[in-house]
Amino acid sequence: MLDVDYRWPSAAQPWLDLPADVRADMVAAGARSWREVFDGRATYNKQWRLARPPVMDETTLGVLNAVCDRLAQLIFEACRRRAGTAGELRRLLRVPDGETRLLDDDEPLTEALLDAFRPDVLLSDGVPKVVEYNIDSSLGGAFDADTTVRRFVDVYRRHGLTERIRLAAAPSAVDRRFAAIRAGLGLPDGARVAMLIDFDAEYPGLDDPERFFRLLTPVVDRAAVFGLDLVIAPVSQVTLDDQSRLVVRGGPVDGVFRLFVPNRVTPSAGVDALEAALAAGTVPMWVSAAAWLIANKAAFAWLWDDAGDLPAADRDLVHRYVPQTWMLTPDLVDRAIVEQRDLVAKPSDGSAGVDVLVGRACDADTWAGGVRRAADRGGFILQRYVKADDVPLDFVHIETGDTVSADVPYSIAPYLFGREPAGACIRTGFPGCDAVLNLARGVLLSGLLVVD
Secondary structure (H helix, E strand, O other): OOOOOOOOOOOOHHHHOOOHHHHHHHHHHHHHOHHHHHOOOOOOOOOEEEOOOOEEEHHHHHHHHHHHHHHHHHHHHHHHOOOOEHHHHHHHOOOOOOOOOOOOOOOEOOHHHHOEEEEEEEEEOOEEEEEEEEEOOOOOOHHHHHHHHHHHHHHHHHOOHHHOOOEEEOOOHHHHHHHHHHHHHOOOOOEEEEEEEOOOOOOOOOOOHHHHHHHOHHHHHHHHHOOEEEEEEEHHHOEEOOOOOEEEOOEEOOEEEEOOOOOOOOOOHHHHHHHHHHHHOOOOEEOOOHHHHHOOOHHHHHHHHHHHHOOHHHHHHHHHHOOOEEEOOHHHHHHHHHOHHHEEEEEOOOOOOOOOEEHHHOOHHHHHHHHHHHHHHOOEEEEEOOOOOOEEEEEEEOOOOOEEEEEEOEEEEEEEEOOEEEEEEEEEOOOOOOOOOOHHHOOEEEOOEEEO
16 A cells, blocks of 8 residues: 655665765776766766766655556546546647647547656655656656666676675666557567657757667667567658558558657658558557647646545645646736745646746746746646755766766656556756756766665
């Protein structure tokens, strides 16, 4: 049974509980091996690398995954109380027809839409706060998170550290995703599956497609372990054959999953072809584009609106782990201006920090003007500001090789595929960074190291 009142240790505690000599040897080994650990991994940072991964104890990670799983169900149920089909939900959210590509308005809303999700979690006084919920197949960072933490563990093994203390990489997000894809689409052994990427999107490495494909060779190998023949391709290059089957890299595919957001994908003949194949029913997609609607941040406001009518345990779960959230309407503008330092305004269908206003980071005029425009435009939420804990981490300076310890911003994004926990993507700041954690500002990505 989920313990709503779990007493969360500080994020630093699992690391500090390790013997001091083990900690020192882990940092030293990581600092010597940073090139190996981070080779080919996504980052714009040219100055710093992590000298060790973030650490969490096994029990705490289990509780965090359980909290995130139940909150995903509650978000889905809040949507389902208001809409029965993707089209009904789209209209309720005032999303224009055609803005979310690949969407079937007649599709019933079912829990299959929860086959892939990754919340964004900040720790505040040690307690997780779920500030956003990514519910979709287009969850980035899984391969980078998996690879970095497993390379760290390999380094520790070579130095004999795994014989001195029990530590392990969190469960593989890459592996769990392929298991969920095969089960979710009901695919036979050897099925040919396409992973489609928008190469016109902003992400490190997409400017050199062939190198990007080579870096993903281990992903193809892991898919094979789960009985899938994986092909990776730009979505812009897919076509249809004379039977309306989707053709990728020279042959038809039995299934597809996408690593692009359906409301921001670059228009192309390939996207049109994928849309036509889905409409014809000749290829299944994991997961449906309707999941992107479930991830709309308006559901956070609905969750808070409904909390008083939920069973006590679910009500307490929402109140403890989800910052209070409202739809930003004109009647809330005066309150938002008065409570500026305690609020954040976000587009309900946005991502990557675009158009987000943090009250305490704005001057009064910028905030007031911004919330008025957002309220008039519609489609924004107000959310209580979460003061995130800084976490002590160790870094290596790329040029000098020096190691530095620093307290930095930190967010954890646990993956659940097929409702099974699948590790986490950790985004950390670096010495001297600001508080915004995204790739464009040099954030460092890592997986999670699990200890007793």
